[in-house]
Amino acid sequence: MFCIERSENIPYNLAVPSSTEASIEEIIAKIRDLCGRPFSLEAEAELRKLARDLRHAIKQHVRMAKSSLSVKGAAINEHDPDAEKK
Numbered sequence: 001m002f003c004i005e006r007s008e009n010i011p012y013n014l015a016v017p018s019s020t021e022a023s024i025e026e027i028i029a030k031i032r033d034l035c036g037r038p039f040s041l042e043a044e045a046e047l048r049k050l051a052r053d054l055r056h057a058i059k060q061h062v063r064m065a066k067s068s069l070s071v072k073g074a075a076i077n078e079h080d081p082d083a084e085k086k
Helices: 021-035 041-079 081-085
Strands: 002-004 014-016
Antiparallel strands (some): 002 014
16 A cells, blocks of 8 residues: 555545455456366356456456546646646
């Protein structure tokens, strides 16, 4: 994680996770493991659950990335207000 320091536009320190890739990689590893086994109803149910979990983790990853970019953009604009106009 890194921290954005206090400023007028950002009223508090904001910790931003560097990545959510670990949870995505963990889900993918579980999917690969299940795909290497004989197919069963239990395996199908687990794969469907993991697919939902993976979709959620990817959405969270994208949401956090967008938020991080917004915060970085605000910090750049505060430092150089004319940067947005370029």
